[in-house]
Amino acid sequence: MTDVYRWRLAPDGLATRRQLRALGLRPGGQDVVAELHRPRRRKAPLVAYLYRVDRAKPVRPMTPARAAALAAAMRARRTCPNCRTDAGYCIPRSLGMCVTCHDSPLPRKDSP
Numbered sequence: 001m002t003d004v005y006r007w008r009l010a011p012d013g014l015a016t017r018r019q020l021r022a023l024g025l026r027p028g029g030q031d032v033v034a035e036l037h038r039p040r041r042r043k044a045p046l047v048a049y050l051y052r053v054d055r056a057k058p059v060r061p062m063t064p065a066r067a068a069a070l071a072a073a074m075r076a077r078r079t080c081p082n083c084r085t086d087a088g089y090c091i092p093r094s095l096g097m098c099v100t101c102h103d104s105p106l107p108r109k110d111s112p
Contacts, residue, residue, distance in 0.1 A: 003034040005050075010036050014050040021059070028057030 005011075014034055020026060030051055038046040077090045080098035087098040095102045 002032055005034055005036050007036065007038040010034065010050055013053055015053050015056075016048045016050060020051060020053070020056050023053070023056075024059055025053070025056035026059050027051045028055065030055045 015023070015025075016036070017027065032049040033052050034050040036048040036050055038048070040046060074090075075086070078086050078088065080087050080091055080101055082097040082101040085098070087100075091098055
């Protein structure tokens with residue numbers, strides 16, 4: 001059973017994933033030590049998982065292969081499937097294509 005702490009009352013030495021990342025660390029395979037609950041009105045509390053800072057490991061360095069894979073993934077998110085151009089921004093998933101293609105009155109590929 002993990003310990004549960006209320007918002008802003010967690011002891012020193014515990015951190016969330018985001019806090020670990022800000023310190024240049026990662027959980028490193030350790031189990032969740034505690035939970036942090038932030039109460040909300042008429043809703044379930046927000047939950048954050050806490051890890052021990054002393055057991056955290058350093059973040060793995062970015063290798064050229066990882067950088068290339070990340071660049072390719074971001075390029076795919078920026079490429080419009082309709083006009084096949086780099087939009088310069090991540091294509092909104094709600095639209096499924098760049099804003100220009102979505103707003104243009106011209107027939108699209110999916111039209112008969």
